[in-house]
Amino acid sequence: MPGLFLEGAAKPLLVFHALAAFAGVGSCTHLVLVCLRVAGRGTDPSRLVRVYAQVVGATFAAAFALGLCMYPHYRYQVRGLYLDRYAPWASNLFDVKEILAGLGLPLSMALFFVGRRFDAREQPELTPYLTILACGVWSVVVAAAVSGLLVTSVRGV
C-alpha cells in the first residue's frame, strides 16, 4: 500500500475536524441570531458579536486546516478505493462539501478580522455587513456538517 501524507493520523484528525466543525456550527448559529437582534431591535450585544465572530473564524480555520491535512488519505483510501466504486453519490457530495468549505473561508476570515472589533453604538454601518457574512458562513457550515455526516456514515477513514 502506498504511503500517504499523515495516513496514520487519519482517525484522530477526523475526530478533531468534526469537533471543530460542530463548534463552528454552534458559534455561527449564535452569531447569526445576535446579528439579527442588533439589526432588528437596535440592541447592543456587541461583546457577543466580537466573541462569536472570533470563535467562528478560529473554528472554521481549524476545521479547514485539519480537513486539508486529512485530504490525501481521504482522496485515495476513502474516495479512490471505495466511494467512487460503490457510492458515487457520496463521493460527489463530499466534493460539494469541500468546495463549500473553500468558498466559506474568505467570509469567515472577514468575520474574524472585522467582527472582533465591532461596536454597535460606534459602528452601526457594519451591522448589515456582518449579518450578511454571518448568514453566508452559517449556510456553509451547516451544509458542510450535514454533508460530512452523510459521507462519514458511508465511509469515514
Place this chain on the structure above:
Amino acid sequence: MAPRPDLQRALRWGGFGTAYLACFFLTTALSAPLPWYLPLAHRWAWGTRVDGLAVDFYGRVLESAVAGALGYALAAWVARRQAAQALAAGATRVAVWCLGLLLFTAALYIYLLHGRRAPPAPLPPDYVAR
C-alpha cells in the same frame, strides 16, 4: 471627516473575499491551469488536467488566496480615498457581492458534480476489503 479604520478594514476584507471567490469561480468555469497534488507520488504537477489520482483543491485555494491578496490591496487603495458614507455603502455592497459569488459558485459546482461517475482508483494487489 475623521478616518474610519473599521469601515476601511471591512472594505479591505470584502475586497479579499470578492477577488478570492471570483478567482475560484473563474478557474473552474474557464478550466484554468492549476497546481495539482499527486498524493501517491508525493509531487506536484501543473496543468488544466492531470492523469491519475490528483487533487486540484489545494492549488485552487492557493490561486484564489493570491487573487484575494490582490483584491485586498486594491480595496485598501480605494478605501483610503473614500469618505465614511461611501465606505459604509461600499462595505455592504462587497458583502452582498461575496454572498452572491459564493451562491453562484456553489450552484456551478452542484451542477458540475451532479451525477458524476469518477473512475475509481485501481485496487492494489495487497488490498483487503474493510
